[in-house]
Amino acid sequence: MINLPRGTQDILPGESEKWQYLERKFIELCSLYNYQEIRTPIFEHTEVFQRGVGDTTDIVQKEMYTFTDRGDRQLTLRPEGTASVARAYVQHKLHGHVKQPQKLFYHGPMFRYERPQAGRMRQFVQFGVEALGSADPAIDAEVIDFAMTLYQSVGLKSLRLVLNTLGDQQSREAHREALINHFTPVKEELCSDCQVRLEKNPLRVLDCKKDRNHESMKTAPKILDYLTEDSKDYFEQVKKYLDELGVEYVVDPNLVRGLDYYNHTAFEIMSEAEGFGAITTLSGGGRYNGLVEELDGPDTPGIGFALSVERLLMALAAEGIELPVEHALDCYIVALGEEAELKASGIMKSLRMADIKVDKDFLGKKMKAQFKAADRENAKFVLIIGDHELEQGIVEIKDMSNGTQEQVSFDAIINYIKERI
Structure with a gap:
């Protein structure tokens, strides 16, 4: 691995x-x-x-x-x-x-x-x-x-x-000179990085993690005194x-x-x-x-x-703050049978083009397992399509918040879902 x-x-x-x-x-x-x-x-x-x-x-x-x-x-x-x-x-x-x-x-x-x-x-x-x-x-x-x-x-x-x-610039140059004068007597006690910084950019000595507790840091010149x-x-x-x-x-x-x-x-x-x-x-x-x-x-x-x-x-x-993010689908399509699977793909495309979040099963699961998948996705509605629904030109739409079901024609699915989400 x-x-x-x-x-x-x-x-x-x-x-x-x-x-x-x-x-x-x-x-x-x-x-x-x-x-x-x-x-x-x-x-x-x-x-x-x-x-x-x-x-x-x-x-x-x-x-x-x-x-x-x-x-x-x-x-x-x-x-x-x-x-x-x-x-x-x-x-x-x-x-x-x-x-x-x-x-x-x-x-x-x-x-x-x-x-x-x-x-x-x-x-x-x-x-x-x-x-x-x-x-x-x-x-x-x-x-x-x-x-x-x-x-x-x-x-x-x-x-x-x-x-x-x-x-x-003028303030920093005056402060720079003061820092050099202050740290030079203890230069050999500072880390190797600070010894180089003292020559090139003494202000950076004040930001050193290794020497932060060195006694000279407590009395180092403050920029506010040189402004x-x-x-x-x-x-x-x-x-x-x-x-x-x-x-x-x-x-x-x-x-x-x-x-x-x-x-x-x-x-x-x-x-x-x-x-x-x-x-x-x-x-x-x-x-x-x-x-x-x-x-x-x-x-x-x-x-x-x-x-x-x-x-x-x-x-x-x-601080124990939970961001207001959730993963939830508007719809999950439960399709039973080969023809229903085909129809479900077309319905999914139409719903997505209408900015409705939708998904379906792609593993050939049984109906009960498909409903469990819809629950895991926090789907608001489940659309059920089987042989009977195909013959009638409808889908069964289950509202997952209250368990109620309605029959809706294929042409009316988008409006029905949009009105309720």
Whole structure:
């Protein structure tokens, strides 16, 4: 027997309906917020992620699935969605489109070589939105509100929104110098990754999982102490808009997103549900002014977020929330005899063309077994066809909710069913 690869999963009937429900919810919300879908390739030139995500990140250094194709090109299965969207934005010159900002959404599989654990797979599915072309703090608040609204729309209550600012370029440079001065005396005590990060991107030291309990982390310089007046004002405006939208949040100056392209607003949404697990983050995002330029595009501000569907399902389970999904047929046809089987196929086709969900037996079961199959499918009505019904040009229709039966002519089946469902 060949099993699936480690870190992947099969989503079987009974579970896949939950995924479909969440996809519909996400797409409906995107429509309400006026975000339009963009679909990018599952693999890109590796350079897209090296330049877009940042070569000091764990994603680029350790987690990417990279391969060389037959044309000797280095390609990578996408580990996240933002860099691909930014690449498409540049390539197709969406910055010149009359509609600005470009409000885009995506959903699909991403790939990271990580140690598999609950809610963290090597192939996982992300929902994400990106707003490119606006530096208005109002759209930062809109993106954050969108994320919170999505979680709340499926019933989650144990949520915590954590907010921070990473400041503008001047703020980050001042903070960077302070971090280098702070961590250099204890550099040899940090992990090998952080020793490299201290040289290239010291902000990433604050996000280290290995050194999070090191004594130096407790007294590390906070970005809020190095903000320019413009950065402070921008952050205050974001918070005012969130207040106006009724979005509750807490400010955490230690929040650092794990990708190099973030600046100004950064946020994460946590689950505080009991039993959810040690890794509480459900989703995260922030502003990434400079990413489009890194991919050879014009100066373009942007903000977005992404969430893992796997972790969303974990949060729903932790709060005991059952999604309103059901598998139910409108009709099940019980056919007895070869001629009746033939007629049933034609009736099924007509019903399906009328948007009525219908099925029948394909295993030659007896009548009693066919009725059991109808019960398992939660069919609302059972249509019975035998020799007598064929002679009379009728079907017996049984209402499974109350057990009543009526005879209906072949021509009237569709209207009869539609009136009752």
